[in-house]
Amino acid sequence: MDVILFLLFAGVAVICAINLVLQTHPISSALSLVGVMGALALIYLQLGGEFIAMAQLIVYAGAVMVLFVFVIMLLNEGKERKMQRKLWVRWGGPPLLFVFVAIMATVVEHFLPPSEGVTFGAFTKGTAEAIGTKLFTVYLLPFEVTSVLILIAIVGAIVLARKEID
C-alpha cells in the first residue's frame, strides 16, 4: 500500500513539474506548481513529517502561490513569445539533464549505504510538539534571526513596489 501511494504521489509531482516547464502561459505553470507542492506535502506525510506537510500546504501552496497568482493576474502578460534558440541549445539541453539525473541516480543507488525502506508511522518526531520543542530550544537563535529577515523582506517589498518609481 505504501508503495502504491508513493508511486501515485510521485507520479503526480513529476507530471505536474513537467507541465510547469512545458506550459507557455504563467498561470498554467503556477497551477502545476500547486500540484507539485500538494503531492510533496503528501509525501512528507508519508515520511512522518506532519507539521512540515501542513506548513507546506499553508505557506507554499497557500500563501506563496497566491502571491504568484496575484502578480500574474496584475501584470496580465499572456503567453510567452516563441524564441529562436540555437540548435545545439534546443537539442542539447534535455539530454544533458537526463545525464544529470542518471549520474545522480547512480550515485544514490550505488554509493549510499544500504538502508531499510520507509514505512508509514515509523517516524514519530515530526509532530508539531516535537518540532516546536526543538525550534524554541536548540534553534532559538536562528528562529529569532528569521523574524529580522522577514521584517527586512517586508520593508524591501514595500520600498520596491511603491507607486512612484523614477
Next chain:
Amino acid sequence: MPPMPQLSLSGVVPFNWYLILSVILFALGVAGFLFRRNIITVFMSIELMLNAVNLTFIAFSYKMGQNDGHIFSFFVMVVAAAEAAVGLAIILTVFKNRQTLEIDEVSSLNN
C-alpha cells in the same frame, strides 16, 4: 553491482526512491530555469528546486531518526516566502519600467 531490490507493491518503499524523486524534480526545476523566457516562470522554477531540496531534507531526517531536517526545511520555507515577496516586488518594478516580462529584453547590464 548490488542485487536489484525486489519490486513488490505491498512492501515498504525503498528509501532511495525519495532521493531519486528529489533529483528528478530538481532537474526539472533547472530545465525550467534555463529554458523559460518569462521571469515569473523562472521564479517558479526556483521554488520547484527549493521544494526538491526540502524533500531530501525530510527523507534524510527520516533515515537519521532526528527531526533537525524538518527544522531546516521549515527555515527554507521561511526564506522562500521572503524571497517570493521581494522577488515579486522586483518583477512588478521591472514590468512598470519596461512593460515586458521577457528576460532577454531586460538586459541593461549586458555591456
